[in-house]
Amino acid sequence: MYPFERFINHLKSKMKNKRYVEGSICDAYLIEETTHFASFYFEDNVQSRRTQIGRNLNDGGIDPNLPRTLSVFNRPGRPIGAKGQRYLDTKERFAAHQYILLNCEEVQPILRLYETGLRQYNPGVTDEDIDNEVEKNFASWFKDYVYNPGNNICNQSLIDLACGPLLQATTYNGYVVNGFKFQTEEHCVRKSTNNFGVSIKGTSLSHDESFFFGTLKEIVEIEYPNIPLKRVVLFNCEWFDPTPNTGTKLDFDSGLVEVYCRRHYKKYDPFIIAQNACQVCYIPYPRGIREKLNWWIVLNVRPRGTIDNAYKHIESYQYDGIPMPTYDVGLDQEGGDDLLHNPVVLDEVEVNPIGSTQGVDDHYEIEDESEESEQDDEVVYEDSENEDGENVEFNRDSEEDD
Known part of the structure; x- marks a missing residue:
């Protein structure tokens, strides 16, 4: 069974009130966490769930009452x-x-x-x-x-x-x-x-x-x-x-x-x-x-x-005495001033009070000027007849240039 499913089964076993399932599980889990945290302050001779040995890890150990003989005798199991x-x-x-x-x-x-x-x-x-x-x-x-x-x-x-x-x-x-x-x-x-x-x-x-x-x-x-x-x-x-x-x-x-x-x-x-x-x-x-x-x-x-060695965290050791490369840049040299950080200066903006009409007409005038410039930029084509009676299209801008 996967560890997640084992943990879900562990949480379901804590349900005592079927009317409030989530609250019952949360209440029991908080009590378990509190007791586990308090067990760190117990003495070593106090038995708790934290110090309990796993059922497959409890091999009985070596009987201290038996005298020491050969290495092959009376081994743990x-x-x-x-x-x-x-x-x-x-x-x-x-x-x-x-x-x-x-x-x-x-x-x-x-x-x-x-x-x-x-x-x-x-x-x-x-x-x-x-x-x-x-x-x-x-x-x-x-x-x-x-x-x-x-x-x-x-x-x-x-x-x-x-x-x-x-x-x-x-x-x-x-x-x-x-x-x-x-x-x-x-x-x-x-x-x-x-x-x-x-x-x-x-x-x-x-x-x-x-x-x-x-x-x-x-x-x-x-x-x-x-x-x-x-x-x-x-x-x-x-x-x-x-x-x-x-x-x-x-x-x-x-x-x-x-x-x-x-x-x-x-x-x-x-x-x-x-x-x-x-x-x-x-x-x-x-x-x-x-x-x-x-x-x-x-x-x-x-x-x-137990946890496999492949999943254990490997600590990285860092020596304080490792020389780090440094670059000496003299500010008195030419171009040294460019390395300094110059503060950004913001321009002041005038804000008109609410209800004031000043600046509104200027805004419309700017829009009119932009419209006229757009009309001048448009290409106008006109039709005319040459001596042979054929229609010829020409550009006004090119005529003015001529």
Whole structure:
């Protein structure tokens, strides 16, 4: 809905007296403006509508009671909707644990050490081979590395991370994070809203950066063993094929991205961390366009209550020390007096009193003289006969000149 229509609906909700509709709305709006102005003088601990956080911006924050662990654990986010419990299978548990390891900041130095070892013991190995080796064996190697006393790993959170997540997981229908409200595709089937579109930027050693677009199938919260609590919320997504011009197209003229809804990503990598996700909206083409029947347009969604950078006011900075060009004009030089402004002198006008006839006759005399001059200027033509009997026209003025 457009912002103007939202505001009109907000004004209509203030109508209390149906006999005086306009007056009722104006009275309620003035009260709202007055209270909003007075709220600027309240203390910071006083709750008001001005200090109220938007419903999609209220992600719950970080619980201050929980101790600080790894960067990947206990991140801000607020679950919504129905809550459920289920168990992860072996394939899902391995994929979730692998993704968390590769996106944990504290694990990155150990990951670089593993990649360096692979290059030393396997000369000539390609980046694609290293990516495949990391995906298959890094989790088990990381566990052995952390549990080895000779490596002096004393961080208990890293030791718990190496154990892997618990099999029991919690599921939700929706999740509020990064200013977006995500909902599963099953939950949005019978709704007019579309909150299941997900996008994320993917990187690897063998391929350049590319965006992945998919649909949200499930919201899973997994937990790692031992205390304190170490929870991670993951999005279980079904990705579209990111192959250019096959599963994804980019229109350079309009800047729109299109995805083929029936072609999916073959690799099993469904999980992403909820805080890394961005929301998109998929819009299908009209049914009359057959060549675009299975293609969807991808539109990026902005967080509600935020303004795009393109619409922000850019302040211009001005330096006082900038030298400005000046032109020295000496008034004592020749022609300098012409640059001075001389005051305009108005001539006096005599005004005759009302009823006086003086000046009226002179006015008529001037008009008579002008009429005589106009008559003299007129060209007069006369007809005469020459010796042959033909009519000849001549000008009086030319005759007088002769």
